[in-house]
Amino acid sequence: MDINIFEQFFNLFSYATLLSIALTILATWLMLFGIRWLIDSLVNYNPKYRIQLSQTYPVIRVALWLISILYIVLGIIHPPQSVIYASLGSLGLALGLASQDAIRNLVAGVMMAISPRFKIGDMIQVGEHYGEVISLDLSTTKLHTFDDNVITVPNADILKMPISNANNGELNEMVAIDLHLPVSIPVSQLKSIALNAAKCSYYVYLKKPISATVFPVFERDFYYHLKVKAYVLDVRLEKAMATDIAERIIEALQEKQLFIGSVFTNNAPPLENLK
Structure with missing residues (x-):
């Protein structure tokens, strides 16, 4: 039974399937690149709305990648239920054993997305680091300091730290x-x-x-x-x-x-x- 499951799994990934997956990922990346360029152009044209415009990109990025992943799994691969269950079981075991810190950061990122403590463009103090929030990923948050350094902080650490927010979404x-x-x-x-x-x-x-x-x-x-x-x-x-x-x-x-x-x-x- 297990041999049949693995045979089904490998039979799903033909050359045409792999090419379709690669093209889908490339198209998603190009769309995100274009959206980022458009947002940066709008910010340069009207700096007054820089924070509001910058805050839309993380939401668009997460939504596009989720849509892309769902399309790859359901629209291109079409896996049978047995392969899905086997893949999910193997993936869950691997993540549970090898990625405990990553899982904590992902869970913290989801909690921060549901109940945000700060947004893109906010000036925050995290521990000894003070700077502008330039990126909000599911696992990390990036700050741009006045020393022109980019500080990457794991979301799990941010969740248990007191955060000082200087502007709270405003430009001033x-x-x-x-x-x-x-x-x-x-x-x-x-x-x-x-x-x-x-x-x-x-x-x-x-x-x-x-x-x-x-x-x-x-x-x-x-x-x-x-x-x-x-x-x-x-x-x-x-x-x-x-x-x-x-x-x-x-x-x-x-x-x-x-x-x-x-x-x-x-x-x-x-x-x-x-x-």
Whole structure:
């Protein structure tokens, strides 16, 4: 009986059948490549909807591959029930023994798809890694960090970790800029300069509030800890906005000569030499 099952199994895969399977896989891959190119073109044409457009690709990819697999099994191979049962039994045993971690990641991926904690385009913190979600597979999640690295995290690990989501599906997100400044600077002037610097930045989303807080800190000596909070237009411009606002604040303080007499100007060249 077992010999007959294996003979039926091998008889199913003729050269014509294998060629049809290869062509189906190739056609699916080409369709996904075209869809990805179309989505990227739409994103470049209208960056405002980058996150919404990017989130459609994982769903389309999973759906196309499922349809392709079903078509190969039911439309091309046409296996008898005995071969199906034998294949499923062998496949289940192999997966159970050799792919326990992979199964955990797949189950975690399915659970994350049913109850998503983040989406494509979200800026999340996973352990020590912080970056933009660029890929959501059934087994892994990929992050693109500001150091231009791609971090691949198994879904089973993500499921048991606390996740910090900075923008939660929106294109903008809050960014905090921290500066340590001398206490010789008047607090009212410092807050005014900080707010104006944030409002003048090219990267700030002005439809949401901007705040600046100042509080003293003692660490060997007193200094002010300035924290500016503003929303960036696009999550990918987070570091650019933080740098721009910090530079504007420092330049404004230098122009008003509010650093003079502080430890920040000891042994420093005159301001005119810095221009």
